Amino acid sequence: MLRLSTKGQYGVRAMYEIARGYPETPITIKEISERQDVSVAYLEQILNRLRKAGLIRSIKGPGGGYILDKSPENISIASILNELEGPVALTSCLDPEGGCVRVDSCVTHLLWKALGEQVEAFLRTITLKNLITGDFLKVSKGQSVRAKPKSQSIKESKAMTLLKL
Amino acid sequence: MLRLSTKGQYGVRAMYEIARGYPETPITIKEISERQDVSVAYLEQILNRLRKAGLIRSIKGPGGGYILDKSPENISIASILNELEGPVALTSCLDPEGGCVRVDSCVTHLLWKALGEQVEAFLRTITLKNLITGDFLKVSKGQSVRAKPKSQSIKESKAMTLLKL
DNA sequence: GTAATACTTGACAGAAACAGTAGGGTATTA
């Protein structure tokens, strides 16, 4: 249950590749395509939306490509997925668009709401920088948090709290 | 993103109705259908799977219906959803069935894994009893946890920790 | 024993979402 679409998955992986070139080296779609094994045409769709959302910038012509529009520590996984898949909405009830007819009588309404909020909170704490440095991976494996205390931003330490649950 | 299927949603709501009759009063599909506004035929499919999973028991003939096979505090939302939608698997990579070809090279693999585990942990802590007593709802609204200390099981207090994040 | 109640099972079908392709266009550089 709760499958993430390929658009979201590829989007995060593409952003990871773009982030690696930050702040100077643009990466072409072709390169992302080869490294992440996703077709150029499909990536075009995905990156287009992320560009319109202001997460990345594009440079046309030879030597061009894509580059982050903010620093990696300021781009969360949540912001990427929100653009590509919309906000977390476990039920149509909770979709910002269509309203719920039976909010009050629905016992499960607050359950789904709470879960959705927790997921969003989690995704907001993980940034592209975490993906690049691998801090996140170490923490999720249960390694010592205090091994690299000075590199921990506030956001990162929040992510750790969540992961240690 | 991350929409829950109606099967899962209806399943939980149906289980809530069945739980209300525990341990003595069986409830018919027809009654659940009317209370939760879901067709009888669709509920039949759903309840069948929950019965085969051992969560509920059925009694045929007049006066029959469905009844829980365990006490409400021993049936978690996770166990219901797992039967109806399978385990949380944000990517096909993480599906217990199909294996991942590029586990090691995939930077995001552990991210989705960690998120999935967190969601499962959350759903395991919420039980049908929480739904019935409404304890869960109070907590999720940020009310004092210590207001009813004696009714708190270990599981419930875990859920609260999660909700307070 | 028979009629009414209620669960059991498998097949099927329309709708929606997903995943990806195709084919044209525009801007920039050398």
Added chain:
DNA sequence: TAATACCCTACTGTTTCTGTCAAGTATTAC
């Protein structure tokens, strides 16, 4: 002006979802 590289829209096959339908089995009450 040719090559590079991004830009945009439309479309289509596949899968999943969301149910319905129809026929069957078991139990109870009388």
